[in-house]
Amino acid sequence: MRKQTNLDHGPRGTVQPLALNVVAGGAGFIGSHLCRALLDRGESVLCLDNLQTSRPSNLRALEGQPGFRFLRHDISQPLPADLTRMAPRITRIWNLACAASPPLYQRDPEHTMMTNVVGTNHLLRLAEAAKARFLLTSTSEVYGDPEIHPQAEDYRGNVSCTGPRACYDEGKRAAEALAFDYGRAGRAQVRVARIFNTYGPNMDPGDGRVVSNLICQALRGDELTVYGDGSQTRSFCYVSDMVAGLMALMEADIDGMEPVNLGNPDEMTVTELLGHVVTLTGTRAPVVHRPLPVDDPRRRRPDISRARALLNWAPRIPLAEGLEATCAWFAAELAAEPAAAGIAG
Ligand code: UDP
Numbered sequence: 001m002r003k004q005t006n007l008d009h010g011p012r013g014t015v016q017p018l019a020l021n022v023v024a025g026g027a028g029f030i031g032s033h034l035c036r037a038l039l040d041r042g043e044s045v046l047c048l049d050n051l052q053t054s055r056p057s058n059l060r061a062l063e064g065q066p067g068f069r070f071l072r073h074d075i076s077q078p079l080p081a082d083l084t085r086m087a088p089r090i091t092r093i094w095n096l097a098c099a100a101s102p103p104l105y106q107r108d109p110e111h112t113m114m115t116n117v118v119g120t121n122h123l124l125r126l127a128e129a130a131k132a133r134f135l136l137t138s139t140s141e142v143y144g145d146p147e148i149h150p151q152a153e154d155y156r157g158n159v160s161c162t163g164p165r166a167c168y169d170e171g172k173r174a175a176e177a178l179a180f181d182y183g184r185a186g187r188a189q190v191r192v193a194r195i196f197n198t199y200g201p202n203m204d205p206g207d208g209r210v211v212s213n214l215i216c217q218a219l220r221g222d223e224l225t226v227y228g229d230g231s232q233t234r235s236f237c238y239v240s241d242m243v244a245g246l247m248a249l250m251e252a253d254i255d256g257m258e259p260v261n262l263g264n265p266d267e268m269t270v271t272e273l274l275g276h277v278v279t280l281t282g283t284r285a286p287v288v289h290r291p292l293p294v295d296d297p298r299r300r301r302p303d304i305s306r307a308r309a310l311l312n313w314a315p316r317i318p319l320a321e322g323l324e325a326t327c328a329w330f331a332a333e334l335a336a337e338p339a340a341a342g343i344a345g
Contacts, residue, residue: 116171196263200239
């Protein structure tokens with residue numbers, strides 16, 4: 001059962017604070033699952049979110065849960081004094097705050113860059129003041145359009161610093177650099193996860209990602225959009241596996257001074273993914289091809305040897321099972337909120 005307060009009795013009868021987690025981006029897709037998992041573990045969560053890309057229903061499902069508090073805040077802005085005053089009680093800081101879907105993070109590239117660089121620095125300063133452990137969710141996008149396959153953490157990537165994805169890719173690369181500088185200088189204990197494509201319930205139907213687009217299009221009988229010829233590959237990880245990986249990384253007894261890939265190595269083409277969605281939904285809607293976005297990576301697959309070795313972690317949910325659960329969730333969402341239908345990206 002969940003705890004009612006942020007205090008608990010320690011082994012010798014002393015009153016000890018429970019873990020207080022700050023989750024930036026906690027109303028978002030992965031963030032909302034993480035908040036839920038931390039609450040289920042009996043910990044307290046202070047969720048920071050600017051609600052830029054979050055779904056209000058993700059937040060509604062968490063509000064009112066014992067141990068949960070929400071503060072509307074954009075991390076690219078200085079942190080509120082309320083939060084800095086709480087520093088002595090904060091034990092863990094998770095940074096999941098940034099639009100992650102290409103059409104959404106490209107809408108306001110300056111804000112995307114500032115969220116990653118300035119926002120991460122604000123949270124690192126809080127971690128330093130709080131002596132809290134800090135986890136950055138970085139991204140497979142730091143590998144850009146990779147020339148090495150699969151991608152291991154020591155690959156330095158092939159990123160365009162001038163293209164439309166740069167605000168996100170280079171923003172995350174700078175955020176990693178900052179985190180490791182704090183770590184090297186002993187200013188904060190850091191962890192960096194490089195997240196590969198993740199899917200599951202709580203995604204926004206209008207997010208513009210391939211999984212949400214194809215499922216929502218199939219459910220609504222709309223045209224199924226494939227960008228380019230559909231031969232580009234991705235490797236899709238179910239959200240519960242991702243959250244388990246993030247939690248294992250945060251708690252691992254390691255020095256944290258190397259990034260860790262988290263993702264499912266089960267690689268497929270976009271056309272193969274489309275086939276799974278068609279089989280699952282039985283849609284007869286036509287497939288339309290749209291231009292491949294600029295700098296769209298050709299192939300992507302994580303090498304997760306490091307996560308296996310350091311965290312004893314590997315994803316467990318096969319695509320068929322994850323897609324079925326995701327599809328059922330989207331079906332319920334679209335039925336409840338027909339106006340919130342997806343976008344074609
Ligand atoms: N994509 C697609 N149809 C869509 C949305 C995306 O074919 O409706 C493609 C996109 O061009 C990319 C892949 O699917 O090659 C994954 O796109 P997503 O936006 O989900 O993630 P990312 O590009 O960030 O890996």
